[in-house]
Amino acid sequence: MNHKRLFIPGPSEVRPEILQAMATPQIGHRSKEYTNLHTRCVEKLQTFFGTKEGNILIWTCSSSGIMEGAARNTCAKKCACFINGAFSKRWSQLIEANGIEIVKYNVDMGKAIKPEMVKEVLDANPDVDAITVVWNETSTGVMSPIPEIGAMMQKDYPNVMFLVDAVSAMAGIKIEPANLGIDVVLAGVQKAFALPAGLTISWVSDKAIKKAETIKFRGGYIDFIAQLARQKKNMQTPSTPSVAHMFALDKQLDFILAEGDARYERHLALAKRVRKYVEEKWEPYTEKGFESNTVTNIANNRGISIAKLNAALGKEYLVISNGYGELKEKCFRIAHMGDTQMWEIEGLLQAIERTIEKYGDELLPDKK
Ligand SMILES: Cc1ncc(COP(=O)(O)O)c(C=O)c1O
Numbered sequence: 001m002n003h004k005r006l007f008i009p010g011p012s013e014v015r016p017e018i019l020q021a022m023a024t025p026q027i028g029h030r031s032k033e034y035t036n037l038h039t040r041c042v043e044k045l046q047t048f049f050g051t052k053e054g055n056i057l058i059w060t061c062s063s064s065g066i067m068e069g070a071a072r073n074t075c076a077k078k079c080a081c082f083i084n085g086a087f088s089k090r091w092s093q094l095i096e097a098n099g100i101e102i103v104k105y106n107v108d109m110g111k112a113i114k115p116e117m118v119k120e121v122l123d124a125n126p127d128v129d130a131i132t133v134v135w136n137e138t139s140t141g142v143m144s145p146i147p148e149i150g151a152m153m154q155k156d157y158p159n160v161m162f163l164v165d166a167v168s169a170m171a172g173i174k175i176e177p178a179n180l181g182i183d184v185v186l187a188g189v190q191k192a193f194a195l196p197a198g199l200t201i202s203w204v205s206d207k208a209i210k211k212a213e214t215i216k217f218r219g220g221y222i223d224f225i226a227q228l229a230r231q232k233k234n235m236q237t238p239s240t241p242s243v244a245h246m247f248a249l250d251k252q253l254d255f256i257l258a259e260g261d262a263r264y265e266r267h268l269a270l271a272k273r274v275r276k277y278v279e280e281k282w283e284p285y286t287e288k289g290f291e292s293n294t295v296t297n298i299a300n301n302r303g304i305s306i307a308k309l310n311a312a313l314g315k316e317y318l319v320i321s322n323g324y325g326e327l328k329e330k331c332f333r334i335a336h337m338g339d340t341q342m343w344e345i346e347g348l349l350q351a352i353e354r355t356i357e358k359y360g361d362e363l364l365p366d367k368k
Helices: 016-022 032-049 063-074 086-096 115-124 146-156 206-213 224-234 243-259 262-281 306-314 342-363
Strands: 055-059 078-083 101-106 128-134 161-165 184-188 200-204 295-299 331-335
Touching: 016 243, 032 055, 032 200, 032 224, 032 243, 055 063, 055 224, 063 086, 063 128, 063 161, 063 184, 063 200, 063 206, 063 224, 078 086, 078 115, 086 101, 086 128, 086 161, 101 115, 115 128, 115 146, 128 146, 146 161, 161 206, 206 224, 243 262, 262 295, 262 342, 306 331, 306 342
Parallel strands: 078 101, 078 128, 128 161, 161 184
Antiparallel strands: 055 200, 184 200, 295 331
């Protein structure tokens, strides 16, 4: 198979044994075996999150479903959406599409969301009862200081729900949500968990569950209360889950827990290696001090065509990511998340430089 090794920020490369786990013969989702599988996944996720507090809910859908659902389940009045890239913008659109009133706070692409920005918005809008922040803006490679924002939320705005998209952060940086003042933190599994797309993991605070109980129309599919009730009853889900994904999650969590904190150290080491390469050969794009540990967004100051570079890399069965949206060709992204090892990143960086040298002017953009 002519598989190109993925260095894109999702989906990530999935190890063969995990792909194999997905091919486990199916079991009924109302069976005792499923209850055992679901129980194992929840218990392993409790270890992963370092707490038995709060609620772990596992959903058969991509992250967008829970981004939408988190707001529907916890926001009764108005939601403040902090926007610093494509996915935080998308979150605001998903919320608006549900008829929930929003306040938008835009910061320049490449910049982080900071506690003082959240304070400014919440002080000016006392009717806001939920906020959304993306931990790791995959489109710009920016990691916002969620622990600092969470500490402020806990202290100064305890009644405002703090909703966090950790889609490209979770399993790449250590997240212990019970200590962070977060109410909902969610992540699809196709990024730093290194599983195929199709499942979203969320941790939901007891406070958020209590709030959800007061909301009449939470949605039919993504209903925190119904999901939790079914889980408490017999460790199942109200509707049919992707059992194949649950087999894969069960297996991958063993791997992740065995790796322990070394997983987060590995992600940081990979990020530092790529940042060093960027400083030597390109220009950083992201606000200093807020660079992501899972994906690096790189300014294309060498003026080559990223599409052509990627096509040439494809001949070596490698693929990186162009800039996202309006950053296309102005930037490119290298993902260093999931189960990626240093030797793979070293190989990729060498391949990029070798390719640029080999093809020379052929990689220049076409004249308009
Ligand atoms: C930070 C972030 N949030 C949300 C999403 C949306 O996820 P999905 O398309 O899987 O629903 C993505 C996808 O790349 C993302 O990177």
